[in-house]
Amino acid sequence: MTQASIITIGDELLIGQVVDTNSAWMAQELNKWGxxxxxxxxxxxVWDEIWQAxxxxxxxxxxxxxxxxxxxxxDDITKPLLCxxxxxxxxxxxxxxxxxxxxxxxxxxxxxxRNLKQAEVPDVCTVIPNKRxxxxxxxxxxxxxxxxxxxxxxxxxxGMMETDVIPMLLGKFRFPAxxxxxxxxxxxxxxxxxxxxxxxxxxxxxxxxxAYLPNxxxxxxxxTATGTEKEQTERDVQTRFETLxxxxxxYMVTNEDEPIEKTTGRILEANNKTMCTAESCTGGYxxxxxxxxxxxxxxxKGSVVSYANEIKKDLLGVEAETLQRVGAxxxxxxxxMAKGALAAMKTDYAIAVSGIMGPDGGSxxxxxxxxxxxxxxxxxxxxxxxxxxxxRMRNIQLTTANALNLLRKFILAGN
Amino acid sequence: MTQASIITIGDELLIGQVVDTNSAWMAQELNKWGxxxxxxxxxxxVWDEIWQAxxxxxxxxxxxxxxxxxxxxxDDITKPLLCxxxxxxxxxxxxxxxxxxxxxxxxxxxxxxRNLKQAEVPDVCTVIPNKRxxxxxxxxxxxxxxxxxxxxxxxxxxGMMETDVIPMLLGKFRFPAxxxxxxxxxxxxxxxxxxxxxxxxxxxxxxxxxAYLPNxxxxxxxxTATGTEKEQTERDVQTRFETLxxxxxxYMVTNEDEPIEKTTGRILEANNKTMCTAESCTGGYxxxxxxxxxxxxxxxKGSVVSYANEIKKDLLGVEAETLQRVGAxxxxxxxxMAKGALAAMKTDYAIAVSGIMGPDGGSxxxxxxxxxxxxxxxxxxxxxxxxxxxxRMRNIQLTTANALNLLRKFILAGN
Numbered sequence: 001m002t003q004a005s006i007i008t009i010g011d012e013l014l015i016g017q018v019v020d021t022n023s024a025w026m027a028q029e030l031n032k033w034g035x036x037x038x039x040x041x042x043x044x045x046v047w048d049e050i051w052q053a054x055x056x057x058x059x060x061x062x063x064x065x066x067x068x069x070x071x072x073x074x075d076d077i078t079k080p081l082l083c084x085x086x087x088x089x090x091x092x093x094x095x096x097x098x099x100x101x102x103x104x105x106x107x108x109x110x111x112x113x114r115n116l117k118q119a120e121v122p123d124v125c126t127v128i129p130n131k132r133x134x135x136x137x138x139x140x141x142x143x144x145x146x147x148x149x150x151x152x153x154x155x156x157x158x159g160m161m162e163t164d165v166i167p168m169l170l171g172k173f174r175f176p177a178x179x180x181x182x183x184x185x186x187x188x189x190x191x192x193x194x195x196x197x198x199x200x201x202x203x204x205x206x207x208x209x210x211a212y213l214p215n216x217x218x219x220x221x222x223x224t225a226t227g228t229e230k231e232q233t234e235r236d237v238q239t240r241f242e243t244l245x246x247x248x249x250x251y252m253v254t255n256e257d258e259p260i261e262k263t264t265g266r267i268l269e270a271n272n273k274t275m276c277t278a279e280s281c282t283g284g285y286x287x288x289x290x291x292x293x294x295x296x297x298x299x300x301k302g303s304v305v306s307y308a309n310e311i312k313k314d315l316l317g318v319e320a321e322t323l324q325r326v327g328a329x330x331x332x333x334x335x336x337m338a339k340g341a342l343a344a345m346k347t348d349y350a351i352a353v354s355g356i357m358g359p360d361g362g363s364x365x366x367x368x369x370x371x372x373x374x375x376x377x378x379x380x381x382x383x384x385x386x387x388x389x390x391x392r393m394r395n396i397q398l399t400t401a402n403a404l405n406l407l408r409k410f411i412l413a414g415n
Numbered sequence: 416m417t418q419a420s421i422i423t424i425g426d427e428l429l430i431g432q433v434v435d436t437n438s439a440w441m442a443q444e445l446n447k448w449g450x451x452x453x454x455x456x457x458x459x460x461v462w463d464e465i466w467q468a469x470x471x472x473x474x475x476x477x478x479x480x481x482x483x484x485x486x487x488x489x490d491d492i493t494k495p496l497l498c499x500x501x502x503x504x505x506x507x508x509x510x511x512x513x514x515x516x517x518x519x520x521x522x523x524x525x526x527x528x529r530n531l532k533q534a535e536v537p538d539v540c541t542v543i544p545n546k547r548x549x550x551x552x553x554x555x556x557x558x559x560x561x562x563x564x565x566x567x568x569x570x571x572x573x574g575m576m577e578t579d580v581i582p583m584l585l586g587k588f589r590f591p592a593x594x595x596x597x598x599x600x601x602x603x604x605x606x607x608x609x610x611x612x613x614x615x616x617x618x619x620x621x622x623x624x625x626a627y628l629p630n631x632x633x634x635x636x637x638x639t640a641t642g643t644e645k646e647q648t649e650r651d652v653q654t655r656f657e658t659l660x661x662x663x664x665x666y667m668v669t670n671e672d673e674p675i676e677k678t679t680g681r682i683l684e685a686n687n688k689t690m691c692t693a694e695s696c697t698g699g700y701x702x703x704x705x706x707x708x709x710x711x712x713x714x715x716k717g718s719v720v721s722y723a724n725e726i727k728k729d730l731l732g733v734e735a736e737t738l739q740r741v742g743a744x745x746x747x748x749x750x751x752m753a754k755g756a757l758a759a760m761k762t763d764y765a766i767a768v769s770g771i772m773g774p775d776g777g778s779x780x781x782x783x784x785x786x787x788x789x790x791x792x793x794x795x796x797x798x799x800x801x802x803x804x805x806x807r808m809r810n811i812q813l814t815t816a817n818a819l820n821l822l823r824k825f826i827l828a829g830n
Binding site: 011012013014015016017018019020021023024025026027028029031036037038039040041042043044045049053056071072073074075109110112114115132153154155158180182189190191192194195201209210211212213214215220222224257276277279282283284285286287288290291292294295296297300301302303304305306307308310311314315344345346358359360389391392393394396 | 426427428429430431432433434435436438439440441442443444446451452453454455456457458459460464468471486487488489490524525527529530547568569570573595597604605606607609610616624625626627628629630635637639672691692694697698699700701702703705706707709710711712715716717718719720721722723725726729730759760761773774775804806807808809811
């Protein structure tokens with residue numbers, strides 16, 4: 001089986017200044033085509049460490065994808081290193097040079113000598129054009145192994161992978177089929193599910209694996225099948241996936257590998273309904289997740305992020321007396337927020353949330369992690385109390401995922 | 416110099432289903448204490464691959480931190496593997512057992528045999544209590560090297576690192592000082608900066624390194640100094656950092672390693688001023704970034720996420736005629752949105768944005784990436800046109816970062 005390694009280069013990855021999102025994207029992309037990523041390695045901008053990583057990965061895999069370290073500044077040493085590693089000499093690539101000039105002309109920025117350095121490449125590589133930036137990609141071959149160096153800037157790397165690297169890999173290797181099928185459950189834990197489906201799990205053949213992926217209090221179940229023939233592998237996994245779905249039916253949120261905001265959005269769109277949000281503690285995160293879906297304007301109208309109590313009163317019509325009497329984090333207030341949002345934004349459904357996300361602001365009666373969620377339509381508004389713990393960002397994410405799932409259930413219950 | 420490796424375990428990392436945020440957090444934490452992370456490796460839930468990663472990393476570094484693969488389900492093989500790797504036998508740890516029971520009692524969930532399996536540990540490790548979950552951490556020592564296995568769930572790992580792992584490492588090793596100082600610039604590119612400060616860069620001593628970190632159209636400059644004595648190293652880097660600041664003064668946004676929302680928030684708080692947002696294309700992302708800062712309620716009141724044009728009219732007072740005549744993505748509309756937001760939310764400042772984030776919705780006149788931003792106070796509203804390209808999420812992030820920087824400049828200009 002042809003396997004790949006991903007090497008990411010940059011001190012920023014090793015001091016934690018940057019979260020590596022490239023590797024996950026690249027792995028997904030490779031998987032689609034049947035290429036298994038065996039290892040991912042991150043090393044700093046240090047000559048010996050990069051060299052050693054190349055030596056090691058080529059022992060283990062056939063395809064080594066490298067990102068980062070291609071900038072025009074002195075800390076970026078990947079290009080000269082690769083030139084030496086593959087015994088080449090630097091030459092100017094005319095296409096890459098023209099690309100640098102075009103970019104600076106278009107941006108109307110002054111170009112300096114250093115920018116043109118980006119057009120230099122080792123003469124032993126195939127140049128991969130960069131349509132989104134100045135640093136070209138480089139494809140090297142040695143002892144039957146392929147090494148591809150790409151910029152670390154995510155959208156530049158993505159463009160290069162899609163238009164050149166993947167097609168070139170498919171031209172060079174033959175890949176088996178890898179098929180993933182994923183469903184999302186809510187309301188039960190990983191151990192409970194594992195117990196519930198243990199016979200199913202034990203019955204799986206060697207080439208189909210089951211994984212449990214807990215996230216935001218929900219659990220994803222993923223079946224992965226490997227085979228030599230795509231259609232057959234798809235049929236193999238489909239049969240098992242249907243069995244799995246029937247086993248976890250009552251906990252299943254969606255049988256697609258998609259985030260909850262997409263599931264709830266699809267249901268709204270299918271029913272030709274609209275929604276809005278009134279957000280206190282989530283501070284716009286629910287709106288953000290929904291609007292990160294292209295086309296969400298079909299079902300999502302907007303949000304009032306009522307972080308301050310005045311906004312709850314002025315824009316959502318929450319009564320001053322209620323705020324005074326029971327506080328902003330209360331059943332009564334979220335119900336008024338949901339009703340106010342429905343009235344102000346004229347949608348079919350509304351989500352309203354108010355809670356204490358931490359690290360401060362908790363009390364004995366309402367500790368950090370206390371959240372009230374209201375889900376409403378023009379006929380009915382219901383409220384739920386949720387309790388989380390720990391850190392602020394996690395509480396915001398948990399509140400958002402749960403609120404979107406509550407709206408999904410509210411709609412499916414016929415409201 | 417004592418160095419560390421981070422090994423993350425889980426097929427989800429290699430198929431790209433999960434972005435690894437643990438490694439970045441761990442690296443930051445280790446750096447604070449003078450521990451350099453030399454390598455990060457991700458491997459799947461595969462016996463031989465995990466084993467091999469342990470073998471390799473122990474050759475290269477002294478501290479090997481491992482996360483993931485400790486769940487109660489069959490795909491999690493890290494614990495039995497570590498038991499074998501260190502020639503141990505499984506025993507029940509009474510503290511861990513009591514912890515599992517306590518958690519299930521508190522959550523009021525039925526506990527099954529499988530949950531108690533979490534309390535089994537190899538008899539050759541020091542157990543690290545998990546105050547936030549059921550899987551205990553494990554500390555192994557062999558040939559002077561330390562191996563620490565922690566759960567992959569981020570908040571469980573974080574709790575363990577802070578309360579136990581870091582103090583235990585500090586008790587065992589002596590670390591040099593590593594000091595980072597970072598500043599953020601806007602408005603000029605990486606190459607321009609590199610040219611501008613090349614003499615400074617060339618003058619740096621061996622033990623101080625400069626890195627360029629471009630992100631969202633801004634560039635961070637980071638100085639990293641390594642030394643044996645903390646105070647001296649701090650003084651060394653401080654002198655250079657002051658020189659660097661004076662060299663890039665006119666482009667500098669902040670001399671703290673902080674995101675732009677924090678910089679702008681600090682200025683508002685220092686001036687005792689408040690702000691709000693009116694967001695169309697960013698869909699709540701500006702509000703989310705600001706409210707992700709604990710204590711942001713001191714300066715941030717809220718947002719109207721006016722994704723639909725009706726919301727722009729009904730809640731922000733944008734005129735129907737203007738929308739009809741020039742469209743939602745226009746100078747006139749964002750100015751009306753900013754004025755409407757100031758009136759509705761009664762703050763000192765407002766940011767309003769409207770644009771085309773893609774992938775669809777572009778036209779010849781207003782291509783994808785066209786954004787209008789208005790920055791306003793009750794005295795003055797100004798509008799800026801921004802042009803981005805590429806993907807939706809990146810356009811949302813670029814718009815947000817730029818809008819927050821424009822507000823910062825607007826305030827500092829005396830508005």
